[in-house]
Amino acid sequence: MIYQKTELGQRAMKDRHAVEITRAQRSALILLDGQRSTASVLDATLSLGVSREDIDRLAELGLIATMPGSASADMPRGDAQLTDFASSTLAARHGPMDLPVAPNNxxxxxxxxxxxxxxxxxxxxxxxxxxxxxxxxxxxxxxxxxxxxxxxxxxxxxxxxxxxxxxxxxxxx
Structure with a gap:
């Protein structure tokens, strides 16, 4: 999906105190410009801790809206229900990861x-x-x-x- 800032989102960018959002959400808001896909924004902000939930929250607050004609084409391959973008991106790029088992000792x-x-x-x-x-x-x-x-x-x-x-x-x- 491709999101763009709404008028409220534009105002939130100018006036940092207009809407209470987290630092991660603000980082995502800056990049959601109507050009980049959600997946590319999440990929670019992975190290900042931005998650799919942050983008969903921006949409709930009315700060972003989907671009007309932008379907969910950029959903990660694999389980579309994954909410942790890092995990879904990994599954798409590298296959699933078996985590090491913690020893009992x-x-x-x-x-x-x-x-x-x-x-x-x-x-x-x-x-x-x-x-x-x-x-x-x-x-x-x-x-x-x-x-x-x-x-x-x-x-x-x-x-x-x-x-x-x-x-x-x-x-x-």
């Missing part, structure tokens, strides 16, 4: 986290400004489970080949 979880954390920060640090929020998310990840949650987003940002050493560390290899 807390000592092993800590060992894997200590091995994986430096790899995750190193990988996301190479993304520059595009990966700044993702890098911050890695730095604030809460242990093994936090890194597991971020693995699909890191994969979306860098691809299968570059994420493999991180995946191996989380799997205990």
């Amino acid at each position: 807390e000592e092993e979880r800590v060992r894997r986290y200590k091995k994986a954390y430096p790899l995750a920060t190193q990988i996301t640090a190479t993304l520059g400004l595009r990966g700044f929020k993702l890098n911050l998310a890695v730095e604030s990840a809460q242990g093994f489970d936090g890194l597991i949650e971020l693995l699909p987003k890191i994969r979306a940002a860098v691809g299968d080949e570059r994420v493999q050493p991180l995946r191996d560390a989380l799997e205990g290899r």
Whole structure:
């Protein structure tokens, strides 16, 4: 789908306090210009944490409206019900991702986290400004489970080949 700003959306851009929206929603609003598809806006703002729900919220608030004749042609291939854009984009581009299984032993979880954390920060640090929020998310990840949650987003940002050493560390290899 292709969205464009409504008159209210234009005013919200000029007067930041006209409508209460999140930083992620504002980033999406800036890019929803009637030219870019929803998928391309979500792809461009993935590292900022913009989700499909943010765009839906902008539409609910009346800040954006669909362009005439723009169908859902840009919906990610695969399960159209996926709401996490990173997951749906991954499924379309790379196939589904089986996440590493957490070990039952807390000592092993800590060992894997200590091995994986430096790899995750190193990988996301190479993304520059595009990966700044993702890098911050890695730095604030809460242990093994936090890194597991971020693995699909890191994969979306860098691809299968570059994420493999991180995946191996989380799997205990």
